[in-house]
Each structure stands twice: as C-alpha cells, then as structure tokens.
Amino acid sequence: MWRSPCGALRPDNAGIPFTETSQRMHITADSLSPEATYRLLSGVVVPRPIAWITTLNEEGVVNLAPFSCFTFVSNKPPMLGVNIGRKRGTRKDTGANIHAMREFVVNIGHSGQLHAIHESSVEHAPDVSEAELLGLATAPGTTVRTPRLLDAPVAMECRLDRVIEFGSTGAEFIVGEITVFHLRDGLYRDGKVQTTELDPVCRIGGPNYATLGEIVTLRAVPQTAKAEMP
Numbered sequence: 001m002w003r004s005p006c007g008a009l010r011p012d013n014a015g016i017p018f019t020e021t022s023q024r025m026h027i028t029a030d031s032l033s034p035e036a037t038y039r040l041l042s043g044v045v046v047p048r049p050i051a052w053i054t055t056l057n058e059e060g061v062v063n064l065a066p067f068s069c070f071t072f073v074s075n076k077p078p079m080l081g082v083n084i085g086r087k088r089g090t091r092k093d094t095g096a097n098i099h100a101m102r103e104f105v106v107n108i109g110h111s112g113q114l115h116a117i118h119e120s121s122v123e124h125a126p127d128v129s130e131a132e133l134l135g136l137a138t139a140p141g142t143t144v145r146t147p148r149l150l151d152a153p154v155a156m157e158c159r160l161d162r163v164i165e166f167g168s169t170g171a172e173f174i175v176g177e178i179t180v181f182h183l184r185d186g187l188y189r190d191g192k193v194q195t196t197e198l199d200p201v202c203r204i205g206g207p208n209y210a211t212l213g214e215i216v217t218l219r220a221v222p223q224t225a226k227a228e229m230p
C-alpha cells in the first residue's frame with residue numbers, strides 16, 4: 001500500500017509502486033520491470049505505424065515480421081529506424097538477419113493485410129519463412145538481395161547504416177538507408193502519397209490495431225524548407 005500525498009490509501013498496482021494525487025498517478029520508472037515498462041510505453045506511444053520487415057538469412061529463407069517501434073530518422077539520405085528487441089538476450093530472426101546480411105526491406109501493409117501482419121509475429125524457427133507460410137508472394141529486390149512483399153502498397157529497400165544498442169534488455173535501434181521506394185501505381189501523385197488509398201494500419205497496445213479514421217485538415221503552417229547543412 002502506498003499513501004498518496006493527499007492522504008488516501010491506494011491499493012498496490014500489481015506490485016508497481018505509485019502515488020496518486022487528486023489528478024495524476026506517478027509511476028517511478030525504476031520500479032517497473034522490462035515487461036511492465038513495455039506495456040506502459042506501448043500503451044502511451046500510440047498510434048504506431050508498422051514496419052513489416054522482410055529479411056533474408058544466409059540459407060536464403062525469407063523472414064517476415066512486424067515492428068511498430070518504427071520511424072524515419074533522416075531525409076537526405078532517407079533513413080528509417082526500427083527498434084528490435086531480443087528474446088531473453090537472443091536476437092530475433094530479423095535482427096540476426098540484418099546483422100548478417102546488412103540489408104532489409106520495410107514493407108507497409110494495408111488494412112486488408114492486417115491478419116497476415118499480426119500472424120507474421122508468431123515466433124517461428126529461423127528456417128521457417130513466414131511469407132511462405134502465410135502465402136504472401138514476394139518480388140525480387142532491385143538494389144538488395146532481400147525480396148519485398150509483392151502486394152504491399154509500399155516497400156522500401158534498405159542498406160544497414162548502424163545499430164545502436166540500448167538498455168539492459170539489449171534492444172537494438174537499427175537504422176537503414178533507403179536505396180529505393182516501391183510504390184503501388186497511382187499511390188504517389190503530385191509528389192504526395194495518397195494516404196487514404198494507402199489505407200495503413202497502426203498498432204495500439206497489445207493485439208489492438210487501428211485504421212486511419214477521420215482525417216482533419218488544418219491550415220498549412222509555413223516551415224523552413226528542408227535543406228542540406230551549409
């Protein structure tokens with residue numbers, strides 16, 4: 001039991017020490033286990049886009065898995081970053097393949113592919129291709145050896161740039177430089193991606209996903225043009 005600053009007794013929250021004022025609960029980060037921290041962060045850092053990553057292992061097996069700790073980190077050259085955790089210290093197949101082959105492909109799936117996206121997260125042995133298992137056709141890479149998913153509206157071929165390890169669980173932030181963008185015909189018009197037609201899915205907490213929902217358009221706020229460093 002913890003006594004909150006306002007004096008009320010609060011039940012222990014699954015062993016996690018917290019205090020609650022009349023308006024806020026305060027959780028000390030140190031008090032959280034890696035699992036509880038993951039659940040908290042993945043509930044508040046939402047919605048997250050999903051990098052549906054194909055990699056190749058040294059035996060030529062095409063691995064496929066979804067990763068939602070995903071963003072872009074540079075415009076010129078274009079670079080993507082994805083955080084890949086470990087399974088009790090051991091690299092996931094995707095991480096291991098990226099280390100070995102120094103390349104990967106980030107596919108962006110659409111809402112009709114949600115079931116396959118979710119199912120591709122099942123932990124199979126390295127010699128099992130989730131793409132094959134789920135009956136997903138692939139197309140050969142054009143600048144990398146790794147194939148992309150044929151029916152994904154977007155696929156970005158990447159060469160490994162760097163890996164930065166964080167924290168005590170050995171999670172790796174993997175950064176790749178995009179060498180080519182593959183976009184379904186008609187999706188990129190007048191220099192813009194037609195987001196509604198892309199129809200992406202995002203991850204919320206746990207096995208919960210969302211689609212685009214309502215799009216609200218506000219006035220464009222002028223920003224200084226992106227330019228290379230002087």
Ligand SMILES: Cc1cc2nc3c(=O)[nH]c(=O)nc-3n(C[C@H](O)[C@H](O)[C@H](O)COP(=O)(O)O)c2cc1C
Nearest residue numbers: 065066067068069083084085092093094121122123
């Ligand atoms: C939608 C979704 C997003 C996920 N995001 C991540 C992530 O960002 N980082 C991570 O390490 N695992 C993430 N996972 C779990 C991996 O997909 C899972 O560990 C998978 O088995 C890894 O496969 P691999 O061993 O073939 O690389 C996610 C799972 C789902 C369903």
